[in-house]
Amino acid sequence: MAFELPDLPYAHDALADLGMSKETLEYHHDLHHKAYVDNGNKLIAGTEWENKSLEDIITGTYAAGSVAQNGIFNNASQHWNHAQFWEMMGPGTGAMPGELEKALVESFGSVDEFKSQFAAAGAGQFGSGWAWLVKDADGGLKVTKTENGVNPLCFGQTALLGCDVWEHSYYIDFRNKRPAYLTNFLDKLVNWENVASRM
Numbered sequence: 001m002a003f004e005l006p007d008l009p010y011a012h013d014a015l016a017d018l019g020m021s022k023e024t025l026e027y028h029h030d031l032h033h034k035a036y037v038d039n040g041n042k043l044i045a046g047t048e049w050e051n052k053s054l055e056d057i058i059t060g061t062y063a064a065g066s067v068a069q070n071g072i073f074n075n076a077s078q079h080w081n082h083a084q085f086w087e088m089m090g091p092g093t094g095a096m097p098g099e100l101e102k103a104l105v106e107s108f109g110s111v112d113e114f115k116s117q118f119a120a121a122g123a124g125q126f127g128s129g130w131a132w133l134v135k136d137a138d139g140g141l142k143v144t145k146t147e148n149g150v151n152p153l154c155f156g157q158t159a160l161l162g163c164d165v166w167e168h169s170y171y172i173d174f175r176n177k178r179p180a181y182l183t184n185f186l187d188k189l190v191n192w193e194n195v196a197s198r199m
Contacts, residue, residue: 001051003037003076005029006083014091019184024172032168033082040075047072054080055153062154077149081130085164090191100196107141114143119182121145122165131182133161135199160198161190 008029013022044050049057049072058080061073101111108114114133122131125145132144134157141160144152152159163185170181 001053003040003054003079005034005037006086008086010091015089015189018091018188019173019181020089020189021173024169027172028164028169029082029086033079036075036078036082040072040079043072043075049076058151058153062150074149077151077154080153081149081151081162081164084159084162087194088161088191089185089189090194094193096192097196100192100199103141103199108143115186117143118161118163119179119186122163122182123179125165128166131163131165132157132159133195134158135160158198161195 008025012025012029015025016022044057049060052060054076057072057076061069061076096111104111104114108117118131118133121143122145125131125147127147129145129147130151132146132152133141134144134152135141137156144157146152146154151162163182165178165182170178174181174184
């Protein structure tokens with residue numbers, strides 16, 4: 001099953017007034033994400049993973065833990081991460097749905113405390129990686145962070161919200177100010193309806 005680059009669910013300039021420029025999306029989606037798709041397709045060709053689902057490739061190659069599988073895992077996982085990321089953002093996304101707000105308050109005490117923990121996880125991730133809001137197998141919500149392309153699928157968790165903290169995701173718009181990028185992401189870019197739908 002060949003990987004395919006999904007279209008953005010909005011125009012390249014749709015988030016420009018919200019802090020993510022057309023240039024960033026052109027580089028991030030059209031070049032970086034496309035490279036994960038193209039490289040992943042080359043690496044799985046003729047292997048046991050060629051006809052597996054993307055999720056099976058991610059969990060299988062992560063569990064395998066062998067050096068031979070690292071390239072496949074990295075590209076497959078980053079393809080999955082980015083496909084989720086584009087959907088988790090949007091222009092004019094509106095208010096947070098009540099069921100999500102209730103779940104965040106139950107898990108973190110308040111929405112502001114959730115945002116604080118999420119931003120801290122992203123800012124505190126050394127080097128490249130992701131910040132996540134996840135639902136554990138027991139149904140509880142928590143904030144996590146992962147290095148490089150690792151994602152919640154690797155730990156049997158459901159990804160509700162993810163933020164890319166690789167430098168290519170924010171350097172054009174925020175230079176080296178990762179905390180400002182994270183605050184802007186939470187306050188202006190998140191499609192809370194999409195997050196709620198993942199619960």
